[in-house]
Amino acid sequence: MKDSYQIAVVPGDGIGPEVTDAALDVLRAAFGGELPLAFTEYPAGAELYRRTGESFPDATFQACRDADAVLHGAAGIPGVVHPDGTEAGLDFTLRLRFELDLFANIRPVRLYAGVRSPLAGVEAGQIDYVILRENSEGLYAARGAGAQLRGEMAVDTLVQTRKGVERIVRQAFEIARASNGAPADGVRRVTCVDKANVLRSYAFFRSIFDEVSKDYPDIEAEHGLIDAMAMYLVTRPGHYNVIVTENMFGDILSDLAAATIGGMGLAPSAEVGLSRGLFQAAHGSAPDIAGLGIANPYGTVLSAASMLEWLGRREADDRLVSAAARIRRASEKAIGDGALTRDLGGTADTASVVKRLCACLDA
Ligand code: IPM
Ligand code: MN
8 A cells, every 4th residue: 555656647639638637537536635646647649649750658658667557548540550551549558458468458338327228128237247358469469460461461360378368267257256246147157258169269268268167166157159249248238247258359349338338438448467557448539529528538437446446456545445436436326317428318518527426426
């Protein structure tokens, strides 16, 4: 436990600065006068790349590596790309994932009261699961290392290692053990999502899942093929408790999952390793609405709550753990009260959601 924690804040592009400011306001309010966090802002992103030719300065990288945690808004501007065609705005997130070994991407999927799911007849409380996305290998391991040959062919390689799969699967079972189980039946359950019927790399992932599952006889273990899972998350979301999957599958499935709970604006994410963490909403930089003051701040606010919980547990600091719970309760209440931005069918702007959130913190 420390008196104060260093938080590296990287606002990024598009709506990134707006949602970051919103989260900082809520964090400050959650602690009242005694803020145990020191925020320092650092530049990175596509706009920086456009201006300077550099998307992620070394000074920012070092600050992120040395901080207690990193809070990120969002990054990326369509068309701002490297010579190989990949987006410069993504360098920040991807480099941190690989170089700080942020192997676990924890994405809670929860339907709040006050939000209408596009799934007919599905009510608040009936969707409540975690997608645990492997975040350091899989298909993304090929970032910057694939090959393109004479404009005729291109190759990226999907990588699974025993160490990488084992640690993510183990974490999935630990999350399930600490949870209340699936909404439909209360069963603590981990679903391994792969394409083991077609590719060796996924059969390998599944075999390690089966080995690790033996250490958790109290948790139900099951398999799901990625294509079928895209259907099941729509037809029976209440069955799921914890889903563990390869990097790219987790990326895709988490957007689908977000759609079932009202959209990307309500999808937080925590990317953590053994001693470092990056916290940012799962949504992108939404350049079309940047600067209008109408961005949905909940994803970033809830990611900031995850940051406090992760840091608070690691440092055995109850000030942070209880502030995380306050922010989550306030979010639930504000959403339930109808403080909704346009993407959620409401009319509130970012500032009024923040105001409502801060008022709900004391409730
Ligand atoms: C996400 C995003 C990222 C990804 C980008 C920002 C690199 O889509 O976190 O889901 O593709 O993983
Ligand atoms: Mn994504």
